[in-house]
Amino acid sequence: MTVLPPFFRRHALVTLLNLFGLAVGIAGFLVVSLYVAGELMVDRGFTGADRLYRVASTLSLGGNTVVLGASTPLLAEPLAQDFPEVEAVTRASEEDIDLREGDRTLTVPLLWADANLLQVLDYPLARGDATTALSRPDGLVVTPELARTLFGDADPMGRAVSVAGGQILTITGVLKPLAETHLKFTGIAADSGRGEKNWAHMVGEQWSHVGETAVYARLRPGASASAVEARLADFVRRRAVLTQLPEDVRAGFLTLRLDPVPAIHLHVKTFNQRKMGGDVGTLGILSVAALLILGVAIANYTNLATAQAINRAREVGIRKLAGARRWQLVALFTGESVGLAMAATLAALAMVEVSLPAFQALVDRSFGIAPLLHGGLLAVVLGTPLAVGGLGGLYPALVLSGYRPAEVLKGSVAPAAGRLRGVLVVAQFAISIALIIATATVLRQVDHARTAKLGFLPENLYMVSELPGDVHRAATMKAELAKLPGILGATFSGLAPGSIDQSMSLMTVPADAHGATPGQTYIAEFSADPDFIATYGLELKAGAALPPGWRPPAEGGRRYVWLTEAGARRLGYGHPADAVGDRYTDEENRTVEVAGILGDVRFRTARDADEALMFGIGATGGTLTVRLAAGDPRPALAAVNALVDTLYPEVRRAPRGFADEKLESQYRTEERQAKVFALFSALAIVLANLGLFGLTALAAARRTKEIGLRRVVGARVLDIAWLLAWQFARPVLIANAIAWPLAWWGLHRWLAQFAVRVDQGPGTFLAAGAIALAVALATITLHVVRVTQTPPAGALRYE
Structure with missing residues (x-):
C-alpha cells in the first residue's frame, strides 16, 4: 500500500521539495511563536497582574534625565x-x-x-x-x-x-x-x-x-x-x-x-538595572521575519501546487468522462493538498523540537515547547494544515475542475495560474533580497559602532569597578602596580568604558570667561587621577595635563578640571581652547580652573552623541584601569587581581573585565538581530530557490518536446539556457525593484537610533540583488544542463 497518490509518486522530487520547504517555514514560525509567547507572558501570572505597578523614579537635573526602576x-x-x-x-x-x-x-x-x-x-x-x-x-x-x-x-x-x-x-x-x-x-x-x-x-x-x-x-x-x-x-x-x-x-x-x-x-529600560529585560525591537524583528518566512513557504507551496496541478489536466478530463462531479474533483485536490500540509506540519513539529536549543542560545532566552499544546498556539498548529492546504489546493482545484473534458483530451487547455505564480515568485525573492540587505546593513553597523573613533585606545585596558574611594589605598595600589612587569600604566577614575553612571555638577560661569555663557550650568563631572590621560591614550587638545606643582585638592581648596571639547561647547565656548585657564565656581562655592581640553571621548554606545564631560583631577575614583603590555596578559592579570583582593578585601565581587569586551557587550542586541536576519534570510533564499527549482523542473518537463525540436533544428545549449533563464530571471529583477525601497525605508528608521551610523550606499543593495539573481540562475542552469543532455529522439517521444 502506498501513501502518496500516483501523480505525487511520479513527481516525487517536486513533492519532497514542496513538503520540505513548507515544513521549514512552519517550523520557523512556530519556534518564533514560542519565543514571542514566552516574552509576552513574563510577570503576567501574578494575582491581579493588570492592577500591579512599580512606583519608579525619574531624576532630572540640568537637562539630563536618569530613568530609574x-x-x-x-x-x-x-x-x-x-x-x-x-x-x-x-x-x-x-x-x-x-x-x-x-x-x-x-x-x-x-x-x-x-x-x-x-x-x-x-x-x-x-x-x-x-x-x-x-x-x-x-x-x-x-x-x-x-x-x-x-x-x-x-x-x-x-x-x-x-x-x-x-x-x-x-x-x-x-x-x-x-x-x-x-x-x-x-x-x-x-x-x-x-x-x-x-x-x-x-x-x-x-x-x-x-x-x-x-x-x-x-x-x-x-x-x-x-x-x-x-x-x-x-x-x-x-x-x-x-x-x-x-x-x-x-x-x-x-x-x-x-x-x-x-x-x-x-x-521599561532603566538606568543600572540588574537584570536585562527583553527587547521589543528583537521581538518585532523576529515576528516579522517569521511571518515573512511563513509567507515565503506558503507562496512556494501554492506555486508548486498550481504548477503541478496543470500537469493533471488530462487526468481531470478522464475523471469527468468517467462521471466525476466538480465538487468531487475539488474535494480530491483540496484533500490531497491538506494531507501534504498535514505531513509538513508534523515534520515541522519535529524540526521545532530539534532546533529549539540552538534558537534559545541565539536569542539568549529559555522557553519550552509546552505552549504549542494548549491555547492559541495549539489552534495555530491545528489550523495550519487546513489554512495552508486550502491555499495551495483550492485555487487549482476550482480551475481544473471547470475544464471541459473534450478540450482537455485534445490538449487545447492553456496552463492556468501563470500570472499568480509569477506574482508569488516575485514576492518570494523580494522578501529574500530585503532580508539579505537587512543582514548586511546590521552587521556593517555593529562593526562600524565598534571601530568608530572612540577618542581613546581600548586595547589591553583592564578595569576593576565599584571600588571605594579611599585615597591612601589608591596610592598604595598604584605604587605596587608600578613595580609589576607587564603593566604600562594605571589610573583611578569615576567614568570608564561601558559605564552608565551619571554625575552632574552645577557650575557658575563668570561674565569675564573667554567666550563662555555666563550664569549657572549643569555639566556631567567625574573624577580622574593625573594618569588618566596617559593610561587611556586621550588626546590633549589644549592646555596642560597638570598645572605646575599640582597637588590633590585640599578641603575647600581650588580644583582643577579637564573639559572635553563637547564639554567646552556645552559651557558656551565657540573655540574650546579658549576655556583653558578660565575659572568657575562649583555648587560648594569652590574655585574650579580649567587645566586642559581633551578630545571628545565616547565611553558609552554609538547611540549617544559625543558627551559633554568634565573630569575633576583628584587622587582616586571608583574604577581602576590598568593598561597591560602586549602579549600574554594572564600573569599580569593574576597579579592585578591579587593586589585588588589584598587591598580591597570587602569587594571581592567587584566587576572586572577588559574595556573592549565591555564596549562589545553593548551591541549584543544588535548582534542577535544580525544573526536573526542572517538565519531567516538564508532560509528565505533556500525556500525561494526550492520553489524555483521545482517550477523550473515542471516547466522543463512540459517543454521537453519543444526543447527536443529546437535541438533538432540546430539550437545550442546556450540558446535553450537563455530561453528558460529569462523566463525565471525576470521575476527576480522585478523583486529587486520592490525590495530595495522597502528595505531602505525600514533600515533608515532602524539606523536613526544611532548617533554614529553607516551610510546606506548602493553597494549593499546591488550585492543583495546580484546574490539572489546568481542563485536563481544557478538553479535554472541545473535543469537546462539536465534537459539538454537528453537525446532529441527521446525528447520527441516524450508525449
Whole structure:
C-alpha cells in the first residue's frame, strides 16, 4: 500500500521539495511563536497582574534625565496613606550577598523584602506559607536550586544560614520553579534581617537617595492608574524630602511614574538595572521575519501546487468522462493538498523540537515547547494544515475542475495560474533580497559602532569597578602596580568604558570667561587621577595635563578640571581652547580652573552623541584601569587581581573585565538581530530557490518536446539556457525593484537610533540583488544542463 497518490509518486522530487520547504517555514514560525509567547507572558501570572505597578523614579537635573526602576523606600507608607485607590504596597531591594552554610560561602542574588511581598508579588511556594514566610525577622525563602545547592536532598525548612554581616537567616519557605520575571534573585529575605541597613533606619533621609529599592503598589479593582499617576506630582511636592537640593531645582528634580509590572520586562529600560529585560525591537524583528518566512513557504507551496496541478489536466478530463462531479474533483485536490500540509506540519513539529536549543542560545532566552499544546498556539498548529492546504489546493482545484473534458483530451487547455505564480515568485525573492540587505546593513553597523573613533585606545585596558574611594589605598595600589612587569600604566577614575553612571555638577560661569555663557550650568563631572590621560591614550587638545606643582585638592581648596571639547561647547565656548585657564565656581562655592581640553571621548554606545564631560583631577575614583603590555596578559592579570583582593578585601565581587569586551557587550542586541536576519534570510533564499527549482523542473518537463525540436533544428545549449533563464530571471529583477525601497525605508528608521551610523550606499543593495539573481540562475542552469543532455529522439517521444 502506498501513501502518496500516483501523480505525487511520479513527481516525487517536486513533492519532497514542496513538503520540505513548507515544513521549514512552519517550523520557523512556530519556534518564533514560542519565543514571542514566552516574552509576552513574563510577570503576567501574578494575582491581579493588570492592577500591579512599580512606583519608579525619574531624576532630572540640568537637562539630563536618569530613568530609574527604583524609588526611595520612604515613599511606601505615605503612598498608602494618600491614595485610597492603593490596595497594597510592598518593597524589594536587590543585592548580591555572601551566604554561609557550614564551611561553604556562596555569592547569590537576594531580595530584601517587606513581610507582605509574597501576597503582592505572589511567586508560588512549594513549601511554607506565603502569609507568614517573611513575617519572621530572620525569614528566608529560597528557590529549589539554591535549596539543593545548600542542603542537597535534605529538607531545607528551618535550616539556618548566615550572611556576610553576621546575621542569621532561617529558611521558612521554598519557591516553586520560577517562571521568567523582571527581578533577579535566588532567595527572598525579610528586610529586618539586614540589621542597621534595613528600611526602618532610613527615616528622615533624602528622597534623592534612591538606592536599589523597588516599590510596588496593587490598585483596588476598578481604580484608574492614570488618575493615580496624575496626582503623583502633587504627592512629591507635598511629601518628598529634598532639602539638600537648591530650591530652584527641587520642583523638577524627582518625578514618579507607574510602570505596569507585566510591561517591565519588554517595555521599561532603566538606568543600572540588574537584570536585562527583553527587547521589543528583537521581538518585532523576529515576528516579522517569521511571518515573512511563513509567507515565503506558503507562496512556494501554492506555486508548486498550481504548477503541478496543470500537469493533471488530462487526468481531470478522464475523471469527468468517467462521471466525476466538480465538487468531487475539488474535494480530491483540496484533500490531497491538506494531507501534504498535514505531513509538513508534523515534520515541522519535529524540526521545532530539534532546533529549539540552538534558537534559545541565539536569542539568549529559555522557553519550552509546552505552549504549542494548549491555547492559541495549539489552534495555530491545528489550523495550519487546513489554512495552508486550502491555499495551495483550492485555487487549482476550482480551475481544473471547470475544464471541459473534450478540450482537455485534445490538449487545447492553456496552463492556468501563470500570472499568480509569477506574482508569488516575485514576492518570494523580494522578501529574500530585503532580508539579505537587512543582514548586511546590521552587521556593517555593529562593526562600524565598534571601530568608530572612540577618542581613546581600548586595547589591553583592564578595569576593576565599584571600588571605594579611599585615597591612601589608591596610592598604595598604584605604587605596587608600578613595580609589576607587564603593566604600562594605571589610573583611578569615576567614568570608564561601558559605564552608565551619571554625575552632574552645577557650575557658575563668570561674565569675564573667554567666550563662555555666563550664569549657572549643569555639566556631567567625574573624577580622574593625573594618569588618566596617559593610561587611556586621550588626546590633549589644549592646555596642560597638570598645572605646575599640582597637588590633590585640599578641603575647600581650588580644583582643577579637564573639559572635553563637547564639554567646552556645552559651557558656551565657540573655540574650546579658549576655556583653558578660565575659572568657575562649583555648587560648594569652590574655585574650579580649567587645566586642559581633551578630545571628545565616547565611553558609552554609538547611540549617544559625543558627551559633554568634565573630569575633576583628584587622587582616586571608583574604577581602576590598568593598561597591560602586549602579549600574554594572564600573569599580569593574576597579579592585578591579587593586589585588588589584598587591598580591597570587602569587594571581592567587584566587576572586572577588559574595556573592549565591555564596549562589545553593548551591541549584543544588535548582534542577535544580525544573526536573526542572517538565519531567516538564508532560509528565505533556500525556500525561494526550492520553489524555483521545482517550477523550473515542471516547466522543463512540459517543454521537453519543444526543447527536443529546437535541438533538432540546430539550437545550442546556450540558446535553450537563455530561453528558460529569462523566463525565471525576470521575476527576480522585478523583486529587486520592490525590495530595495522597502528595505531602505525600514533600515533608515532602524539606523536613526544611532548617533554614529553607516551610510546606506548602493553597494549593499546591488550585492543583495546580484546574490539572489546568481542563485536563481544557478538553479535554472541545473535543469537546462539536465534537459539538454537528453537525446532529441527521446525528447520527441516524450508525449
